[in-house]
Amino acid sequence: MAGDTGMAGKVALLLWAQTLGLAGWCPLSPAGAQTTQLLVEPPWLPAVLWERVTLTCQGSGTAGATTWYRDGQRWGQQGRDHVTVTESGTYRCARPGSGFSPPVTASDDWLVLQVPARALLEGDTVTLRCRGWWNNAVTRVSFYHEGKELRVLRDGTELSLLPLQLKHSGRYSCKGRVEYRGWKESAPVTVTVQVPVANATITPGPPAHRVRAGDPVSLRCSVQVGSAPVTFTWLHNGQEVAWGPLLELGNVSVGHSGTYQCVATNQLGQDGHRVFQALSPVLALEVTPGSSWLTAVAVNVGRTLLFLLLLLAVIGGCHWWHRRGG
Template sequence: MAGKVALLLWAQTLGLAGAQTTQLLVEPPWRPAVPWDRVTLTCQGLGTTGATTWYRDGQRWWLEGPDHFTVTESGSYECDRPGSGLSPPVMGPLCPIGPLVLQVPARPLMEGDTVKLRCQCRWDLLVTEVRFYRGNKELIKTLPRTELSLSPLHLHHSGRYRCRVWVNSGVSGGWQESALVTVTVHEVLLSGVSVSAQPPGGQVALGDCLVLSCAVAAGTGPLSFTWHRGGSGTLLGTGPNLELRRVGDNDSGQYHCRVSDGDSVAESVPLNVTVLVPVANVTITPGPLSHQVHAGDPVTLRCLVQVGSAPVTFTWLHNGQEVARGPVMELGKISVEHSGTYQCMATNELGQDGHRVFRALSPELALEVTPDSRWVTAVAVNVGRTLLFLFLLLAVIGGCHCWHHWAARTPQDRTPPEEGAVQDPHVMGTEQTGVHACAGFALIEE
């Protein structure tokens, strides 16, 4: 580790009172920084991020620089932002020489906080046991790289801490000990800090305005307020109210306010803010957008929404007319009447009292229903039978007509010729043929 420089970074953020609002944030948020960490300083305050002025050891070091950078040299760092002034200094002395360091959170430690101490050792060391001490008193024996919990913090937790590890690494094996680190627990004189939201509940539609308010039940002024989201410590604003004029979909999260009276700091319970997103990217399954099925097949259509906050309602359209509601539409065994275009319309109502309604339509699904081959065969058979029946019916009608025509002839016409009379063979054959033909039709009729 010879020749390597590490930094001890300690952000003095306890003094939040007064007009000064610019802050320097340390990432990772631990002190001291281990030599193998990449430490980033971020300047939080009002004004343009590209107009940040940086100071090192009291001298102007970077004019109109970025709002963050990775620290490579030791020193005392400050930043200045137009409109919010100069930040408290962040100190960067050399890290203690050695492969082991005890780290504490790089923020003010308040009574009641949840805090852990980390015993960090170089990555190439084989550690079998870790011990923590306050002063000369041993607190706990743990497994390698285990953290020491001091939660919840009390005033008696203040003191000087160190850790020891047993290293199995050849010639460098044995006990290694970290440098002492001071833990200071600050008394909380403020109480009853709470956050409220408008709209109530912290649910707000995308693009709407959200106002958060910080209230203190007990405390003496003057008080200063800062706003933060999650555990990052990023400064969002100052004052008892925080206004987000047009919330974006990345503004969801837990927000809390921190109040200082100059001597102590109190923090509210986080308020969960949920940004409600309009429905979008509505699709229908099954695909593709042109779908061909056979008559009699069972068909089920489903509507899917890729983006959108609940609750979401679904409406189905067939050729532009509403036919059903719900995310699933069962068509059952379909017929050719089901052919046409289908669309799903998704709707959600956002904002307080649902005053904003959003709708999104899916692409059209063209459903073409073709007759079943079994149905075509059945139709052909039925047509053949019908034609045969008509043919037989016409034959019967013709036979009856012929019979009645022959029966209507006079008796003289029907008298057989006298015995010995000569008949024209052509005429006689015709009459007999007609009689037998009519008889044949009569038999068919019977």
């Protein structure tokens, strides 16, 4: 009985150690960390200086840790999370824990083509607007995509793209006659059509995967569609255990058994507030006791015992023969 109790204690200790190992097989990485965002108000890009333009920096840490940059150089608006822009240029902000924001351009040109400062998703309706300096009237506006003329408007100054498709991505510009200033052409702006993540899958595929204890196991998560950056979170029995597209379990133990899913996420848009997720099907991993190493040991022990039995039989037979002869 005492021997059984000691063996049970050893088994419990082994399972406890396996559980600790399972919880720490792959520490959470910075892949899911917050990124710095730069919000612009009014929400149009590029911003125009004849409107009151406010930039707001969002990221980890406090507002006092914000560093501002204009045209690549440190700008004298440090320690504030929002500023008012009065000069043309390209602006960025940075926070210690989340890095640099995407750039925002402020323009004071005679003619400016603006695009909404938000995530432009496949299927949306997006309007581009061609504007004259200080809202001077603009006539006979032509819109261009990658240098090719799309449309000419005698009176209108806006171009609608609907429904938005991946083919609409690219560089756009406009040309028109600005009141009192003559013919002008805008600087190009870039339209990037983004796609939410969808159809997350796990390899090897669900519904079940069976292995022996001690075997190496790796799981990979992928998505069929989704604009970068895409982050991956792994769930074991519904609990988060790791980040990244590849989950290395190493030489598995019985404690690795259970259900696995991955969650694919992409965070789209200038403000980063449009977050999309795709959950993979469930993979049931079953780890059976006994590895190939243990099997080999068992086979070798069995062969050794069989050899010993045969040896004892030979010795016994010889002993019997000599006694009979005597």
